[in-house]
Structure formats: C-alpha cells, structure tokens
Amino acid sequence: MPKQVPKLNPEWIVQTRDYFLDFLKVTEFPHPVRNGTRGSEFEYPEWLIIFIAIMSVKCKVKTYLGIHAMTKQYWKTIIEGTDVKKDLNPMSESNLRDRLKKICHQPRKPAAIIFQIFPKAYFN
Structure with a gap:
C-alpha cells in the first residue's frame, strides 16, 4: 500500500496564512x-x-478531534512568523471546539466567513 500523502504542505499553510492575515489587515x-x-x-x-x-x-476533517489532531500536527508551521508566542502549545480539544463553535464552524458545516474570503475551488 502506498504511503499516504498529506493534503497540506508547509508552503500551502504559509501562503494561505499570509494571504489571510493580509486580508484581515x-x-x-x-x-x-x-x-x-x-x-x-x-x-x-x-x-x-x-x-x-x-x-x-x-483537509475535509470530519470531527473536532480530527481538527485538533491536525492543529497539533501543523502547529509549528501555523504559528511560525506570527505574533503568537512561540512557547504556546496547541490549545486543548475542548477549548478549540468551543472557540470554533463561537465562529459557527462545524466539521461538516464550515463557517460562512471562510467562503467569503476564499472561493470553494481554492480547497480542491
């Protein structure tokens, strides 16, 4: 069986994060x-x-636990070059789940703001 290739790569994360932060500014x-x-x-x-x-x-993650696992896996790449404290660990699964719910994001029903910033084709 061939080795699974991750759907995300560090270049995509950095490029998308920088675009997103510029958009917010x-x-x-x-x-x-x-x-x-x-x-x-x-x-x-x-x-x-x-x-x-x-x-x-x-990544088409289907559960909050999956989102938390993805966050832990890519944590260093996510916060690299940002104002987030470097010694800060990824948040707990329950804290992340609560914060995602506050922005109306659910694993199979993404927050509306995402598709206002990025077209759906961007995620294919």
Whole structure:
C-alpha cells in the first residue's frame, strides 16, 4: 500500500496564512482580546481560530478531534512568523471546539466567513 500523502504542505499553510492575515489587515478585522466584556483574555488570537477552520476545510476533517489532531500536527508551521508566542502549545480539544463553535464552524458545516474570503475551488 502506498504511503499516504498529506493534503497540506508547509508552503500551502504559509501562503494561505499570509494571504489571510493580509486580508484581515486590509479589511480592518476586529481582533477581540477577551471572552465577552468581562471574560478572561484569550491566549489564542481570533485569527488563529479562523485559520484553523480554513485548514480543516482544506483537509475535509470530519470531527473536532480530527481538527485538533491536525492543529497539533501543523502547529509549528501555523504559528511560525506570527505574533503568537512561540512557547504556546496547541490549545486543548475542548477549548478549540468551543472557540470554533463561537465562529459557527462545524466539521461538516464550515463557517460562512471562510467562503467569503476564499472561493470553494481554492480547497480542491
């Protein structure tokens, strides 16, 4: 049986992340720093959660556990060259699941914002 080839490669991750961050800058996307008006501050920026959702669409991940495993696998590539603290570990599966739900992203029903930024053909 041939070795499985990953659907993502580091070049795609870096290129897509940089395009996505440029898009957020140009559109002046707000970056919430806390959970509500009195909630605790987020360790993981909102753009990172959305980008993880974008990656899960590319990989066609079908579960939150799968999204978490994908995040752990590509963590260093995802945060490389960004303002995310380098010593920060990938978030827990439950924390990631809660944050993805807040942006209305589900494994088989992607968040609408993804297809407003990238055409569906981009993920084939």
